[in-house]
Amino acid sequence: MDKMPKWVDVILTPVISLLLAAAISALVILAIGESPWEALKTMVTGALGSSYGWGFTLYYTTNFIFTGLAVAVAYHAALFNIGGEGQAGLGGLGVALVCLFIPWPHWTLALLGAMLGAAAFGAAWAYIPAILQAKRGSHIVITTIMFNFIAAALLNWALVRWLRPVGSMDPASANFPPSTHLPKISDIFARFGIEWGTHTPANVTFLIALLACVAVWLLIWRTRLGYEIRAFGKSETAARYAGISPVRITVITMLISGGLAGLMAINNVMGEAERLVLNSVEGAGFIGIAVALMGRNHPVGVLLAALLFGFLYQGGGELALWTSIPRELIIVIQALVILFTGALDNMVRMPLERFFTARRLRNRA
Numbered sequence: 001m002d003k004m005p006k007w008v009d010v011i012l013t014p015v016i017s018l019l020l021a022a023a024i025s026a027l028v029i030l031a032i033g034e035s036p037w038e039a040l041k042t043m044v045t046g047a048l049g050s051s052y053g054w055g056f057t058l059y060y061t062t063n064f065i066f067t068g069l070a071v072a073v074a075y076h077a078a079l080f081n082i083g084g085e086g087q088a089g090l091g092g093l094g095v096a097l098v099c100l101f102i103p104w105p106h107w108t109l110a111l112l113g114a115m116l117g118a119a120a121f122g123a124a125w126a127y128i129p130a131i132l133q134a135k136r137g138s139h140i141v142i143t144t145i146m147f148n149f150i151a152a153a154l155l156n157w158a159l160v161r162w163l164r165p166v167g168s169m170d171p172a173s174a175n176f177p178p179s180t181h182l183p184k185i186s187d188i189f190a191r192f193g194i195e196w197g198t199h200t201p202a203n204v205t206f207l208i209a210l211l212a213c214v215a216v217w218l219l220i221w222r223t224r225l226g227y228e229i230r231a232f233g234k235s236e237t238a239a240r241y242a243g244i245s246p247v248r249i250t251v252i253t254m255l256i257s258g259g260l261a262g263l264m265a266i267n268n269v270m271g272e273a274e275r276l277v278l279n280s281v282e283g284a285g286f287i288g289i290a291v292a293l294m295g296r297n298h299p300v301g302v303l304l305a306a307l308l309f310g311f312l313y314q315g316g317g318e319l320a321l322w323t324s325i326p327r328e329l330i331i332v333i334q335a336l337v338i339l340f341t342g343a344l345d346n347m348v349r350m351p352l353e354r355f356f357t358a359r360r361l362r363n364r365a
Contacts, residue, residue, distance in 0.1 A: 004356035009349075010301065014294055016348045017340040018308075024340075025333045034325055046318025047311045053318070055185060055200025059272065060284075061310030062202070065209040066264035067288025068306050069216050072297040074140075074257040076220055077249055078233040083129060083144030084261040085285025086151030087122040091262025092269040093158060094121030096276035099176040100163070110180040114270050115208070115263060122262015123255040125151060130254035134247040140254075148285070159278060173276040182271045203271035212260065213299035219256070229253055261285060294341040312337065 026036035047057045067084040074081035094117035104110035129143035156171065163173040182203045189196035220226040232239040232249045240246065268280050287309055294308070295301025316330030340348070 003353040008352055008356065010296055010298075013345070013348050013352060014296075014301075014305075014341055016352075017294075017345065018337065020348070021333070021336040021340040024336050028329065028332060029325065032325070032329070034323065039319055039323065039325060042319050042322055043311070043315030046322070047315035051186075051196040052198075052200055053314060055196075055202040056314040056317075057307070057310045058185065058206050059201040059203075059267065059310075060313040061306045062206045062209045062267045063264050063284040064287055064291045064306035064309050065303060066212065066267070067261055067284050068291030068295060068302040069212055069288075069299065070257045070261035071288050071292035072295070072299070072302055073216060073220070073229075073260060074253055075292060075297045076226075076233050077229045077253040078236070079133075079250065079253060079257070080141050081126065081144050081254065081257045081261075082141060082286070082289060083126060083147050083151075083258070084264075084288045085281050085283070086144075086148035087125045087258045087261035088264040088281045088285050089148075089151045089155050090125040091118035091122040091265035092276050092280050093155060094118045094262065095265045095269045096163060096173050096176075099180040099270060100174060104177070104179050107180060107182055111182060111204075111266070111270075114180070114266055118262040118265045119259035120262070122265075123259040126254040126258025126261070127251065130251045134250040152279075155276075156278060159276065163276065171278050176270065176274045180270065181274055182266075201272035203267065205267035205271045208263070208266065210303070212263065213303050216260075217299045225252070261288070290338040290342060293345075294337075308337075309334070 029036045029039050045053070047053045067088060070084050070087070071081055095114045098113045098117035099110060102110075102113060104113065125147060126144070129138070129140055129147055132138035132143050133140045159171045159173060164171060165174045182205065184198075184200065185202040185204070185206065186196050186198045186200065188204070218226075220229065228239070228244050228249055229252075231242065232244055232246065236246055239249070264281070264284060268282075268284075269276050273280060291302055291305040291309060295303070295305040312330070312334050316327070316333065319325050320327040320330060
């Protein structure tokens, strides 16, 4: 029997954790002589108060949805994939190759090709750690984090020695052809006569991210493979007894996880930069870990947590731009959110479990 109602675990616990993080953040802001209320208003106005702010918030949210889903899928198989940074980076390489070397007649076809390239490269980068764990016993955490550094070195080599245009000093690929440029969210709204956030990077990839949430929900909770993934994650011994192959589930799960992380490149490489640049992932792979933990590894939770971190990224940028609060403090606030929703989760969960257990016992008496 659950120690507390499901809604407490899914909703109340993260909300209390967020409030604690917000309270500590307010104290830190007060300590440097600034007003927490004014800081909050600046963040809300900058991230949510205009279509321009929403454009950047949704752009960051899209990145975090893909990396959060990647971590969540692996987690259901008791695999901790922290290689999203490298998998998303290699996904960008796949996008660049597809967009630069295939003459696409229209962006819709280019989008489908780039999605395949991004997912394939991201999945391939997750395949090696999966095989190493499944057949050699190498720990997935160690291998995936080390592969982040290998991916960064590989991307550096590919850009400097191969994809960089002749005569250019910038370690970046050539610009993608116009036929591969994705419509912005503002373009979609303009077709309905609505002016919305021009000059923002939010593009149609956000809609793909929403579809990815639905696809992951269907996969994990409505398919036989999803049942096998969850069964393996709950008990490898029981899964073996039921005829589920640990090697097969480990490899397939990591391929799906890596593919989801790779798909992030559609947003930041194809949709925003329209070329491949160094460090295009910008830490989104690691933020995806916090997004998945905070979202309880459920697609709806991942979507909401990604939106929160999108708000923190855009609102934090506005805070650093328009106030004397240093940019480093925004990183502190983000770290506090991660700390309370992740590492200190039991600090909130255990008192709630004791409260609802005592309440249930009183009702029985």
